[in-house]
Ligand SMILES: Nc1ncnc2c1ncn2[C@@H]1O[C@H](COP(=O)(O)OP(=O)(O)O)[C@@H](O)[C@H]1O
């Protein structure tokens with residue numbers, strides 16, 4: 001596939017095994033298959049939701065895409081270029097286009113750095129500003145873009161609320177004009193009342209700037225409003241993948257049904273009738289493969 005016809009991101013058989021304990025001779029005795037042969041694509045300007053219980057391998061998938069982790073097997077293609085084994089130097093131009101927003105902006109922001117400097121740091125690193133005045137001007141514009149008053153630029157992270165800090169994290173992520181943002185549970189740690197505001201900010205910024213998101217979440221709540229497509233992950237495997245409409249209207253895998261039943265419904269009458277479907281987190285059978293249910297909609301077979 002050449003670079004022009006390639007999707008923005010393609011992940012092929014991505015696998016990450018962690019060896020959590022070793023015997024006397026350094027041989028691994030226990031292996032966690034955090035990500036176990038995951039494949040999907042993200043188109044330009046598209047949002048793919050990656051959902052699943054805690055421990056299902058979502059963050060590891062994100063970290064592999066971001067090159068924060070080396071894959072055990074499989075490949076990551078960004079704009080048609082394989083990046084899964086690139087070193088730091090070769091990754092540098094790609095870093096501009098591939099950014100991250102973490103769950104907890106407090107731990108991702110340097111507590112001793114004024115937030116304006118945190119947001120401006122990537123601009124400086126990539127040589128996109130030539131003076132302090134220019135940096136300030138660009139940072140002020142980024143603050144406005146994420147709904148923050150630029151006069152707060154000189155404050156420190158602890159002086160902001162959780163929602164404001166996440167806005168700062170987002171400003172930093174968009175500073176270089178990325179094509180893809182991996183957002184790893186960016187609303188999970190926020191008050192429910194703030195979550196919708198941040199989801200709306202993601203939507204507004206996508207409309208303005210046209211970037212794609214890999215939006216990681218452990219439940220389906222906001223995913224419905226934000227994502228074009230959804231991938232459901234269980235024990236390192238994708239068990240279902242389809243458009244948001246397909247997955248919500250016609251869920252195939254029992255785990256997807258359980259996740260949907262666990263998501264609150266905004267309509268109080270229907271919410272009162274909602275019954276949770278329990279699901280044992282059994283790993284999918286090793287021989288199971290994704291089968292097409294309808295065009296664009298895949299679910300893992302029983303065996
Ligand atoms: N650095 C690591 N070393 C060992 N095990 C890890 C490491 N990172 C993640 N894991 C394990 O891999 C699995 C998937 O983790 P993670 O990707 O964080 O899941 P999620 O983001 O869906 O909660 C978990 O069992 C977790 O304990």
Ligand SMILES: [Mg+2]
Nearest residue numbers: 058059060185
């Ligand atoms: Mg995680």
